[in-house]
Amino acid sequence: MSTSLAPYDAVLLLSFGGPEGPDDVLPFLRNVTAGRGIPDERLVEVGEHYQHFGGRSPINDQNRALLAALRAELAGRGLDVPVAWGNRNWAPYVTDALRELHDAGARRVLTLVTSAFASYSGCRQYREDIAAALIALEAEGRELVVDKVRPYFNEPGFVEANSAALVAAYERLGVAPGPQAPVVFVTHSIPTTMEVASGVRTTASYSGQHLDVAAVVAGAARERLGAPVPWELAYCSRSGSPLTPWTEPDVNRTLRALALDGVEHVVLAPIGFVSDHMEVIYDLDTEARETADELGMRMERAATAGIHPTFVAGLADLLLERAGTERGEAPARPAAGALGSWHDVCPADCCRLRAGLDSGVPAAAQQPTA
Numbered sequence: 057m058s059t060s061l062a063p064y065d066a067v068l069l070l071s072f073g074g075p076e077g078p079d080d081v082l083p084f085l086r087n088v089t090a091g092r093g094i095p096d097e098r099l100v101e102v103g104e105h106y107q108h109f110g111g112r113s114p115i116n117d118q119n120r121a122l123l124a125a126l127r128a129e130l131a132g133r134g135l136d137v138p139v140a141w142g143n144r145n146w147a148p149y150v151t152d153a154l155r156e157l158h159d160a161g162a163r164r165v166l167t168l169v170t171s172a173f174a175s176y177s178g179c180r181q182y183r184e185d186i187a188a189a190l191i192a193l194e195a196e197g198r199e200l201v202v203d204k205v206r207p208y209f210n211e212p213g214f215v216e217a218n219s220a221a222l223v224a225a226y227e228r229l230g231v232a233p234g235p236q237a238p239v240v241f242v243t244h245s246i247p248t249t250m251e252v253a254s255g256v257r258t259t260a261s262y263s264g265q266h267l268d269v270a271a272v273v274a275g276a277a278r279e280r281l282g283a284p285v286p287w288e289l290a291y292c293s294r295s296g297s298p299l300t301p302w303t304e305p306d307v308n309r310t311l312r313a314l315a316l317d318g319v320e321h322v323v324l325a326p327i328g329f330v331s332d333h334m335e336v337i338y339d340l341d342t343e344a345r346e347t348a349d350e351l352g353m354r355m356e357r358a359a360t361a362g363i364h365p366t367f368v369a370g371l372a373d374l375l376l377e378r379a380g381t382e383r384g385e386a387p388a389r390p391a392a393g394a395l396g397s398w399h400d401v402c403p404a405d406c407c408r409l410r411a412g413l414d415s416g417v418p419a420a421a422q423q424p425t426a
């Protein structure tokens with residue numbers, strides 16, 4: 057593989073953001089839910105999850121660590137480009153990160169989002185953030201072109217980090233995988249309308265992407281542990297109105313169903329999260345653990361990809377792959393599982409909030425509309 061990021065002259069790490077102290081919690085939640093119809097009771101409830109951890113989300117420190125690891129990985133490969141970090145919902149904001157890159161001379165930026173799976177929340181909404189930032193910067197006389205690498209849920213480095221974490225969790229559990237010790241893969245629940253829209257222009261919807269990668273991760277763990285790894289997929293962190301359907305089952309319900317089957321050991325593997333977000337440390341390590349305790353089940357939670365070396369190397373590979381494609385080369389596009397590598401550039405109607413509904417909100421890094 058070539059070791060140039062040309063035509064790109066900078067990299068943006070784009071994430072969700074989170075509060076850094078108690079006083080940030082409410083303004084952060086207002087940013088997250090602006091215009092999204094999340095009931096106030098849910099905001100108070102989620103605010104308490106954050107206050108439970110001193111009003112501080114772990115996500116920003118995890119992104120600082122990822123930023124450092126990514127810079128080191130790129131430098132180690134002789135790639136000398138600025139890498140900036142910006143968020144949707146909290147400082148440092150994406151507009152400020154892109155301004156910083158522009159002021160450093162960047163004109164064409166390649167983005168990595170901290171979401172491996174494609175849906176409105178993990179793909180298009182980030183591209184809307186980029187579009188809004190570009191409009192604000194253009195008004196300041198700063199022009200940039202910003203692209204985004206393909207969704208990487210099946211990129212081999214990400215898959216390997218999750219497979220290694222699953223094996224390590226079984227080793228900590230001290231029980232071989234089997235019908236009495238299955239793994240429950242966990243991801244963020246989304247409204248079923250968003251789930252449907254995520255599959256309109258792709259070979260698999262958000263849940264289908266998870267099912268595909270879960271089979272690969274369970275298969276890799278089977279090789280290393282020497283026994284089949286029974287698995288299912290469950291969801292956490294549902295919000296919105298109780299009248300709106302979201303993807304199911306909830307992880308706590310899955311644990312109860314397993315307990316009824318006599319299961320006494322379980323591994324939770326949060327493949328839907330790239331690092332130990334609040335959803336992981338609260339919804340899994342706190343809430344789901346309480347459920348497991350109540351059911352008398354022993355539970356181990358597998359690590360998230362975090363800054364696992366194969367994950368960080370995979371992100372660098374993705375940047376190089378896309379740069380090569382933009383130069384007109386035909387780089388390898390490694391992908392585990394049955395679905396193949398995802399599209400580099402989203403169709404204009406990809407990953408909408410609702411299928412068939414053009415919200416009118418501009419999104420960047422997509423094909424031009426006809």
Ligand SMILES: CC1=C(CCC(=O)O)c2cc3nc(cc4[nH]c(cc5[nH]c(cc1n2)c(C)c5CCC(=O)O)c(CCC(=O)O)c4C)C(CCC(=O)O)=C3C
Nearest residue numbers: 072074088092102113115170171177178244246295333334
């Ligand atoms: C698919 C998905 C991911 C994974 C992809 C990715 O990683 O991007 C994700 C990540 C995250 N979600 C996060 C936090 C929140 N998400 C909320 C609300 C929502 N998430 C949704 C979906 C997702 N969200 C949806 C459909 C909603 C409701 C509608 C809306 O508002 O769009 C709310 C509002 C309150 C509530 O409704 O719970 C909060 C506070 C944090 C930060 C955690 C931390 O601080 O460590 C992170 C990384």
Ligand SMILES: [Fe+2]
Nearest residue numbers: 179402406407
């Ligand atoms: Fe997309």
